[in-house]
Amino acid sequence: MxxxxxxxxxxxxxxxxxxxxxxxxxxxxxxxxxxxxxxAHLEVGDLDENAMLSNILSQKKAAPKVVPLYKKWVFRAAAIFVLALGITFAMKVLVPQTETADFGKKTTFSLPDNSEVVLNSGSEINYKKWNWDNNRHLELKGEAYFRVAKGRKFEVQTNLGKVTVLGTQFNVKARKNRFDVVCFEGRVKVNYADTQILLTHGQSVSFENGKQIKTVVSLTQPEWIGNEIAFYKENIRSILDEVERQYDITIELNTKDTTSLFTGKLPANDLNTALQIISTTYHLEAKQVSKNKIIFDGK
Incomplete structure (x- = not known):
């Protein structure tokens, strides 16, 4: 201090x-x-307060920047549009895609790698577009014919088994307890329970109720593509279920299910002929009680 x-x-x-x-x-x-x-040499001049105040007051104040209302609306609309565009893109790419074929109809569509799929009546496929080329995986309910573009592994998952290929043409059918795979070109690997089978051109495999069934193929594409329904050692209930899907009708069977297994073809575009073949084979009488309902009674 x-x-x-x-x-x-x-x-x-x-x-x-x-x-x-x-x-x-x-x-x-x-x-x-x-x-x-x-x-010691520094000097401070006298402060002229009045002159300073006059100088400040004489300066023009900067006018505030005003954005017209219509410009604000345009900016807001543009922002909403960009947001909606982003949401739409995410919905198309990230959200799983679903393709269906209603009863009585078939659906043809292309996957992101230009692989072609034909869905049979009463069938559904789910897949994701995102990163498809590196993860070619889809889920099938029902029956579909595939023409797969060459690329990475291509997987078809069903509730009964899985089919794995690279580039080929094949048919997969998973209905109730019946699982059928037919290879028309290339090679396919079939996984069913603990069984793994490799199929090549012209080969097929079928499983029903956990048991493998021997089948023979001599076609270049599935019969249903050409409006025919083919069966190989199938019971009457399976046959009627498929007829219901192809014609979008309901069939009632008023007789005990026969144990006889049917191997043959039915037309998918001529209901009367299909009903006559079933009636003759199983000794039944078909009655059309309404536009979309058929009843089979035993003779």
Whole structure:
């Protein structure tokens, strides 16, 4: 505190001889002397407060930037459009895609790699477009014919088994407890329960109720593509179920299910002929009680 008081008196040239001698003997004196010498030439002019105020008031205030209302609306509409576009893109790419074929109809569509799929009546496929080329996997309910473009592994998953291929043409059918796979070109690997089978051109495999059934194929494409329904050692209930899907009708069977297995073809575009073949084979009488309902009675 004494040191600060001596410094203040020294700056004002107000020290007594004894105080001056004491201050000059202090270790910081030389630093203070140089500082006083450097600032001695500085001068501060008088502050003209009135002139400063007049100068400030005379300056024009910058006009605030006003955005017209219609421009705000345009910006908002553009933002909403971009957001909607992004949501639409995500829905198409990230959300699982579903393709269906209603009863009495067939559906043909292409996958992201241009692989072609034909869905048979009463069938459904689910898949994802996102990263499809690296993950060619889809889920099938029902029956479909595939023409697969060459690329990475292609998988068809059903509730009964899985089929794996690279580039080929094949048919997969998964109905109730019946699982059929036919290879028309290339090679396919079939996984059913603990069984794995490799099929090549012209080969097929069928499973029903957990048991493998021997089948023979001599075609270049599934019969149903050409409007025929083919059966190989199938019971009457399976036959009637398929007829219902192909013609979008309901069939009632008023007789005990026969154990006889049917191998043959039915037309998928001529209901009367199909009903006559079934009636003759199983000794039944078909009655059409309404536009979309058929009753089979035993003779």
């Amino acid at each position: 004494k040191k600060d008081r001596l410094l203040a008196k020294w700056l004002n040239d107000d020290l007594s001889p004894d105080e001056l001698a004491e201050f000059e003997a202090s270790p910081d004196f030389e630093k203070y002397r140089k500082l006083k010498d450097y600032t």
